[in-house]
Amino acid sequence: MTEKQKRFADEYLIDLNATAAFKTHKFKYIDDPLEIIVNSIAVLIGDYSYVRKQACILLLKALLTDKFYHFLLEDKSLYPISRDDSRVVKWANNILSAGKCERCGNAEDLEAHHIVKWSDYPAGRLDEKNGMCLCLKCHTEEHKYDQSYHLMRGKLKRRKQKIKTNT
Numbered sequence: 001m002t003e004k005q006k007r008f009a010d011e012y013l014i015d016l017n018a019t020a021a022f023k024t025h026k027f028k029y030i031d032d033p034l035e036i037i038v039n040s041i042a043v044l045i046g047d048y049s050y051v052r053k054q055a056c057i058l059l060l061k062a063l064l065t066d067k068f069y070h071f072l073l074e075d076k077s078l079y080p081i082s083r084d085d086s087r088v089v090k091w092a093n094n095i096l097s098a099g100k101c102e103r104c105g106n107a108e109d110l111e112a113h114h115i116v117k118w119s120d121y122p123a124g125r126l127d128e129k130n131g132m133c134l135c136l137k138c139h140t141e142e143h144k145y146d147q148s149y150h151l152m153r154g155k156l157k158r159r160k161q162k163i164k165t166n167t
C-alpha cells in the first residue's frame with residue numbers, strides 16, 4: 001500500500017467503524033473484523049498461496065464497500081491498468097515461455113492466464129506465480145464462471161472456424 005492508501009485505510013477503519021459495517025454484513029459471530037481486514041490485506045500483499053488470496057478477496061469483498069475495496073487495491077502508479085502495458089507484455093511472454101498448456105499439454109494457441117483474476121487482484125497482474133500457460137480452450141474453460149466467458153467462447157469459436165477453413 002502507498003502512504004496515501006495507508007492513511008485512507010486508517011481513517012476509514014476508525015471513522016466509519018468497520019465493526020459496525022461488519023455486523024450489518026451478517027458476520028456477527030466474528031469478534032474483530034478489523035483484524036480480519038488487516039490480515040486479509042497482508043495475505044494479498046504477501047507470499048501466500050493463491051487459494052488463500054482468493055479467500056481473502058472474498059472476505060474483503062464481503063467486508064468492505066465496493067468503493068473502498070477498489071481504492072485499496074487499485075493504485076495506478078503501482079499496477080498496470082492496461083494489458084498493453086509493456087510490463088504486462090513482458091509478464092505474458094515469460095508465462096508463455098513454458099511452451100505448452102499446463103492443463104492439457106497442447107502447444108498451440110497458448111495464452112497467459114492470471115490465476116487470481118486481473119480485476120480482483122491488481123498486485124497479481126505482474127506476479128509470475130500468478131500466471132499459467134494455457135491453451136485457448138483450457139483458458140476459456142478456466143473462465144467459465146466469469147463475465148468474460150462469452151467473449152472467450154467467441155474467440156475460441158472463431159479460432160476453430162479459421163482452422164476449418166485453412167484445412
Ligand SMILES: [Zn+2]
Nearest residue numbers: 101104135138
Ligand atoms: Zn489446454
